[in-house]
Amino acid sequence: MTNSRSASSSVSDAAMGLSNSLDLLRLYYEGGQLPSPPGGFLMVLRVQPENDGSGSVILECTASSLRYRLDVPKATRTERKRVRDEMGEGAEPKCPRHVDQFLIRMRNDLLCPKCGVKYAKA
Numbered sequence: 001m002t003n004s005r006s007a008s009s010s011v012s013d014a015a016m017g018l019s020n021s022l023d024l025l026r027l028y029y030e031g032g033q034l035p036s037p038p039g040g041f042l043m044v045l046r047v048q049p050e051n052d053g054s055g056s057v058i059l060e061c062t063a064s065s066l067r068y069r070l071d072v073p074k075a076t077r078t079e080r081k082r083v084r085d086e087m088g089e090g091a092e093p094k095c096p097r098h099v100d101q102f103l104i105r106m107r108n109d110l111l112c113p114k115c116g117v118k119y120a121k122a
Helices: 004-014 021-030 077-088
Strands: 041-049 055-061 067-072 104-106 109-111 118-121
Antiparallel strands (some): 055 067, 104 109, 109 118
């Protein structure tokens, strides 16, 4: 039996970084198709939160099966304040970066399931 945590970390360790990550992040937030460096498109394999509050998205190229890692920066103070304000109003908090994506609770944190970024304590 393998440990699921160690198996997932080996996949993310084998993934390559992307050079034009800011353009890809913008497309990812908008819900667009992500172009792959060797051609084709990138599809999302896994979204995982990081310990520092940021997130990472593991992507796979549809043409070459190469895996890439897209690092998502942690939430800004403005984004965290917007989420806390929504919670204070009694509304269900949404991700400030994605359109119509509700935040989910993972242990004691509220995070976006599409980017893995932690926005507030639940």
